[in-house]
Amino acid sequence: MLHGTAVTQPIHQGEGERGMATSISSALDRSRAMLPQMIAWRRHIHQHPELAMEEYQTSELVAQVLTGLGLEVLRGPEHTGTPTGVVGILRGEAAPPGGGRTIAIRADMDALPITERTGLPFASRHEGKMHACGHDGHTAILLGTASILAEQRRLLPGNVKFIFQPAEETIGGAEPMVKAGVVDDVDVVLALHLNTSQPTGFISLKYGVATAAVDTAHITILGKNSHGAWPHRGIDAIHTAGQAIVALQAMVSRQTSALDPLVFTIGTIRGGTASNIVAEEVVMDATIRTLRDETRAAVPQRIEQILRGVCRAFGAEYRLQITPGYPSVINDPLVCALVEEAASAVLGPDRVLLRDEPGMGAEDFAYFGRAVRGCMFNLGARNEEQGITALAHTPYFTFDEEAMAYGAAIFVQAVQQFLAAGLPPEAPKGRLPQA
DSSP states (O other), X not given: OOOSOOOOOOOOTTOOOTTSOOSSSOHHHHHHHHHHHHHHHHHHHHHSOOOTTXXXXXXXXXXXXXXXXXXXXEESHHHXXXXXXXXXXXXXXXXXXXXOEEEEEEEEOOOBSOOOOSOOTTOOSSTTOBOOSSHHHHHHHHHHHHHHHHHTXXXXXXXXXXXXXXXXXXXXXXXXXXXXXXXXTOSEEEEEEEEEEEETTOEEEOSEEOSOEEEEEEEEEEOBOEETTOGGGSBOHHHHHHHHHHHHHHHHHHSSOTTSOEEEEEEEEEEOSOTTEEOSEEEEEEEEEESSHHHHHHHHHHHHHHHHHHHHHHTXXXXXXXXXXXXXXXXXXXHHHXXXXXXXXXXXXXXEEEOSSOOSOOOTHHHHHHHSEEEXXXXXXXXXXXXXXXXXXXXXXXXXXXXXXXXXXXXXXHHHHHHHHOSOSSOOOSOOOOO
């Protein structure tokens, strides 16, 4: 059973009062009717997961659905900057001369290199590949949204772009799509992420900086082999690496303000060949998470200074490579206000939770949000009664499929409001954070 109450009110075409729907029927009612089809799409995609830039079957399914809806469909590197990206364009027939406003919605399509352990009847058919982050649901939600809005094209006073992006989990498909001009003619861009840490029927929203920037440090400590019985004849790369690990953590606790979040996590360490041989080389990989661009720019120099000092003290050498990742998602306040209005109309205002702190995860939606005014929100999909509680990026992850009806309804509502009335004149003031 779907939770929540549709509180939208229909208005006639041409009216633009804020906080009211522009559709003939409730967005949530139509999304509920579309839910069985969204579930079917999601389960098919879930059974056939594809890794980054390998989403050929998924993109073919997406393109077929969009073509069947009568949308203009763009594919391939020349249009999307990627081999597997898909863009569907819905042109509203009630648009004024010049085409009216354009709003885009983005979904990611790629799976993770994880072997599924959910035991679901529609579990992955491919060992070592799994939709463990909800991207199958994101894709199905956006297909459902496109289906509903395509039915309303005669009434839409503007245009909608449906962006199906590859490779969010790895090299990032958003940046090449932005460089290819996918959002050049877009006024506003939206996205959501399914979240099993909050219940179905709720969303959470963060105005401003919403996620961390992420970079990766590849560190190699170079010592000198010797017999383990005579360690003084060598240079112990493992000992030096251990000292470097301790010193690098002081960068977080003693060289960075407690009000300026920085995460430095060494996730892998490899070194040594035998118990009685002083190791010559240790290789470590670390993730770096920051919220401020200034801190992000300063961290590589701090790492370099620490490694140089520690290695000099023990006679070792080092190599450091920083691989830049995604920047922070920065949600535009007025677009957040649009999403808050739309979600409040669909779910009720008590189910729209405002976060006062960003998360330290990363998302390449950041590139869309830095090219165009945008907002990404979390869609609750936890259902403890059904045992749906596992977090993303684990072999046991799944989500409450009923959440997809809420996601599509919020998108439909937001599109209708934006095309009819534009952005709210100002962001709400005085709301206390609720999550």
